[in-house]
Amino acid sequence: MTEKAKAVPNGKRSAGLLLFRRQAPPGQGLEVLLGHMGGPFFARRDAGAWTIPKGEYADGETAWDAARREFREELGLAPPEGEAVPLGEVRQAGGKVVTAWAVEADLDPAAVVPGTFRMEWPRGSGREREFPELDRVRWFGLDEARAVIVTAQAGFLDRLTEHSGR
Numbered sequence: 400m401t402e403k404a405k406a407v408p409n410g411k412r413s414a415g416l417l418l419f420r421r422q423a424p425p426g427q428g429l430e431v432l433l434g435h436m437g438g439p440f441f442a443r444r445d446a447g448a449w450t451i452p453k454g455e456y457a458d459g460e461t462a463w464d465a466a467r468r469e470f471r472e473e474l475g476l477a478p479p480e481g482e483a484v485p486l487g488e489v490r491q492a493g494g495k496v497v498t499a500w501a502v503e504a505d506l507d508p509a510a511v512v513p514g515t516f517r518m519e520w521p522r523g524s525g526r527e528r529e530f531p532e533l534d535r536v537r538w539f540g541l542d543e544a545r546a547v548i549v550t551a552q553a554g555f556l557d558r559l560t561e562h563s564g565r
Contacts, residue, residue, distance in 0.1 A: 415453025
């Protein structure tokens, strides 16, 4: 997990952790933890507005280290321990390359204390506002997750399914 950042055309790389748990009763499949992107652009969207907890990193930081750092920054909780299953990379529509690992763990969404970011809003107003990185976090079954996750990140769900043998 010491893979250094690879060159990406637009220079943007992100890394994240996809938490998963097994649904009860046994044999009912997997659930994954996703976060709804905060801020005004996603406030009224559902489909395509949910993501794995992830964030950008630069040269000198490994994708693995960035994934764990971003988990803490976005959710306000320590990243879970456990086997990290590499899910590889996907390229999102804007060109950003996202690297992810799956970790089996449980987490209470009510315990999340999201990080924040600042931006000018409304645009051109000269006023900065603060928004949560993720305004909601919840568990989804895989089929429901596919309907709401950022399109390119659905590849991570497919790879998790292959790994788990579902």
